Amino acid sequence: MSDDQRYGLGRHIVLPGPLRLDGGGMLAPVEIAYETYGTLAPDGGNAVLICHALTMDQFVASPHPRTGKPGWWTAMVGPGRPIDTDRMFVVCANVLGSCMGSSGPATIDPATAREYAMAFPVITIRDMVRAQAMLLDHLGVARLAAVVGGSMGGMQAxxxxxxxxxxxxxxxxxxxxxxxxxxxxxxxxxxxQAVMADPRWNNGDYYNGEVPAAGLAVARMAAHITYLSEAGLTEKFGRRLQARDAKSFGFDADFQVESYLRHQGLSFVDRFDANSYLYITRAMDYFDLAEEHGGLLANAFRASRARFCLVSFDTDWLYPTRESRAIVHALNAAGAPVSFMELSSPYGHDAFLLDSPELYRVVAGFLGAGA
Amino acid sequence: MSDDQRYGLGRHIVLPGPLRLDGGGMLAPVEIAYETYGTLAPDGGNAVLICHALTMDQFVASPHPRTGKPGWWTAMVGPGRPIDTDRMFVVCANVLGSCMGSSGPATIDPATAREYAMAFPVITIRDMVRAQAMLLDHLGVARLAAVVGGSMGGMQAxxxxxxxxxxxxxxxxxxxxxxxxxxxxxxxxxxxQAVMADPRWNNGDYYNGEVPAAGLAVARMAAHITYLSEAGLTEKFGRRLQARDAKSFGFDADFQVESYLRHQGLSFVDRFDANSYLYITRAMDYFDLAEEHGGLLANAFRASRARFCLVSFDTDWLYPTRESRAIVHALNAAGAPVSFMELSSPYGHDAFLLDSPELYRVVAGFLGAGA
Known part of the structure; x- marks a missing residue:
């Protein structure tokens, strides 16, 4: 990936840093690719930060400049939407470690003039958040009216x-x-392991050759199953065959669900960097907010002055409702104001990105109540 | 794998066949590796067939001759056990398509004098059952007092x-x-896809070179997660680290669950053939007993004269209780006698192979009631 391509992706800033990382290292400079929507109020009181999930990007409410696809949350963020860009100043930044213009393994390491690859430092969710804070400093946003995110975005929030x-x-x-x-x-x-088993991964050093597409596609296929509910998969595909007539008695994609998964794997490879996938999944696995606060989750929120809104989906088995409940209990213990809603959806974890009028109402109501 | 190794694995027979397969082809000869325990009664009325799961073998109640490990179900099958080899004549055969001595992709194709590899025909669960029937004919077993199996073994039953x-x-x-x-x-x-993404898989033609170990290990890791419950994984591993001190901020196996999974993947590669994994998973995916009987599951049992015993485990999300219930409903509709029990276990799908006194009682009671 050339610099032109990376820097052609919308707004981009290079901050001198250094950013001190949870792993002990320093990152300098710190590149952040981001988008903003709306106008910051004179008193700075209308800023909202949207935090994206594992494989998403900063184009939350505007088309992706390379693919032309619409923003990934246009029903939630935009003029007249629950997060109303006519009233709010919305910021969304590509997370540290990713591959849409922010510093990550595909970024050129100034010390070597080559891609960092596996020399990029292992980062945490808190490191991503600290980088976002540096961006907000640069944009003159002292305080957030709200920080909003689903899945890994929720961890950042x-x-x-x-x-x-x-x-x-x-x-x-x-x-x-x-x-x-x-x-x-x-x-x-x-x-x-699927990525690293691909010989083309080559210990992360593949930027001047062929990418580990096969391994990354398998990784995406496995992950994709966890984003969907069993019932949703049954409703969408069941045991329906690709060909109407019969099974092939071979190893091509006979079932529609096989073909769908293969497509998910292959299309992911075109838009995501394999090393970024390693780094961001690692950051998520390392995330344990209680551990960062003496082992008690409530401690994480004792100094907070925020209102909280928690939403889960009943068929989400990746981050099931009990995980949200554990957060609500900790917030209660810390005396923080919190509203919590479990929504019903057949779509599993993916529900948070799909059209959900109930979710829009909950978010609009919660944000409106604070206005 | 040389013939000597294969044929050194306990009892083994070569039947002339041909076996007519669901896919339309013929298999000849049909090799079957099997074990028997106990003695067939003069009236032939005490035969029990044990059907094994995806990666298991014929050594249900005796040590594996190559690894020396005890049989995989010795608490269920043996002298004085629920399936009592002092009273019953127990047969267990390696399934068609597998790699423990029965015909499969690693078997030498007499037409070419080379391993079948991907030229082995795609088989079904019913093909496995037909091969077992040929073995029982050879052993002089006209009728089974019982056929018993868990997971894919249950599909065969x-x-x-x-x-x-x-x-x-x-x-x-x-x-x-x-x-x-x-x-x-x-x-x-x-x-x-993980197996086939491994360049060493080489379209299945790897028997004279290096096996696709990396791909097969990833496949096993993904499958292994589905054999365990979320609660079981949390109880067994939680977020405990390998090293007591701290995270490595690298990509080694920091968490115990990572190390466990890697071990599961690597040890599987030593005992299983990658092509067999493709063929047997395909047979399972093709399995749809209702579809074989006009789309109505009850039709599958209309001619049956068997008593049925169904057992599920409450934390099994691979084959959840509702799947067993659907079978019970179909058996009821067909007028077949059936007893059904959902057992409680923290161990998910794996529970059926783990020590379960309740399961032993259910099976002993059911089989004893028919004696």
Whole structure:
């Protein structure tokens, strides 16, 4: 990936840093690719930060400049939307470690003039949040009216409230968790092993050759199953065959669900960097907000002055409702105001990105109540 | 794998065949590796067939001759056990398509004097059952007092009752299903893609070179997660680290669950053939007993004269209780006698192979009631 391509992706800033990382190292400079929507109010009181999930990007409410696809959350963020860009100043930054213009393994290491690859430091969710804080400093945003995110975005929203308690007035945490479970880690480890088993991965040094597409596609396929519910898969595909007539008695994609998964794997490879996949899944696996605060989750929120809104989906088995409940209990114990809603959906974890009028109402109501 | 090694694995027979397969082809000869325990009664009325799961073998109640490990179900099958080899004549055969001595992709194709590899025909659960029937003919077993199996073994038990209704007096179906769901197929497809993504797989032609160990290990890791419950993984591993001190901030196996999964993947490669993994998972995905009988599961059992015993485990999300219930409903509709029990276990699908006094009691009681 050439610099032109990376820097052609919308807004981009190079901050001198250094950013001190949880792993002990320093990152300098710190590149951040981001988008903004709306106008910052003179009193700076209308800023909302959207935090994206594992493989998403900064184009939350505008078309991706390379693919032309619409923003990934246009029903939630935009003029007249629950997060109303006519009223709010919305910021969304590509997370540290990713591959859409922010510093990550595909970034050129100034010390070597080559891609960092596996020399990029292992980062945490809190490191991502600290980088976002540097961006907000640059943009003149002292305090967030709200920080909003689903899945890994929800982890960042929680980390924001814990790490910068004076800078967050409200946090919306959707389909997320305060820590990764053994099963979450296990699925991520399968994905990482799939990438690293691909000879083209070459210890991460593939930027001037062929990318480990086969391994990354397998990783994505395994992850994708966890984003969907069993019932949703049955409803969408069941045992329907690709060809109407009969089974092939071979190893082509006979079932529609096989073909769908293969497509998910292959199309992912075109848009995501394999090393970034390793680094970001690692950051998620390392996430344990209680551990960062003496082992008690409530401690993470004692200094917070934010209102919280937690949302889960009943068929989400990746970050099931009990994970959100554990956060609500901790917030209660810390005396933080919190509203919590479990929504019904057949679509599993993916529900947070799909059209959900109930979710829009919950978020609009919560944010409106604080206005 | 040389012939000597294969034929050194306990009892082994070469039947002339041909075996007519569901896919339309013929298999000849048909090699079957098997073990027997106990003595066939003069009236032939005490034969029990044990059907094994995806990666198991014929050594259900005796040590594996190569590894020296004890049989995989010695608490269930043996002298004085629920399936009592002092009273019953127990047969267990390696399934068609496998790699423990029965005909499979690693078998030498007499037409070419080379391993079949991907020229081996795609088989079905019913084909496995038909091969077992040929073995029973050879052993002089006209009718089974019982056919017993868990997971894929349960599919075979169901297929036995449907395919040979006059030859089965009782069927025990544990932690199984009458068809593979979209999610089941999806996980298997990930495993197959992981194997086929490994360049060493080489379109299945690897028997004279290096095996696709990396791909097969990833496949096993993904599958292994589905054998365990989320709660079981949390109880066994939680977020405990390998090193007591701290995270490595690298990509080694930091968490115990990662190390465990890697071990599961690597040790599997030593004992299983990658092509067999493709063929057997395909047979499971193709399994849909209703589809074989006009789309109505009850039709599969209309000619059956067997008593049925169904057992599920409450934390099994691979073949959840509702799959067993669907079978029970179909058996009721067909007027077949059936007893059904959902057992409680923290161990997910794996529970059927783990020490379970309740399971032993259920099976002993069911088989004893028919004696």
């Amino acid at each position: 929680l980390s924001w409230a814990a790490t910068f308690p004076d800078r967050v007035a409200a946090a919306v945490v959707i389909a997320s968790a305060a820590r990764h479970s053994a099963q979450n880690i296990a699925f991520h480890e399968v994905g990482r | 169901l297929s036995w009752a449907a395919t040979f209704p006059d030859r089965v007096a009782a069927a025990v179906v544990i932690a199984s299903a009458a068809r593979h769901s979209a999610q089941n197929i999806a996980f298997h497809e990930v495993g197959r």
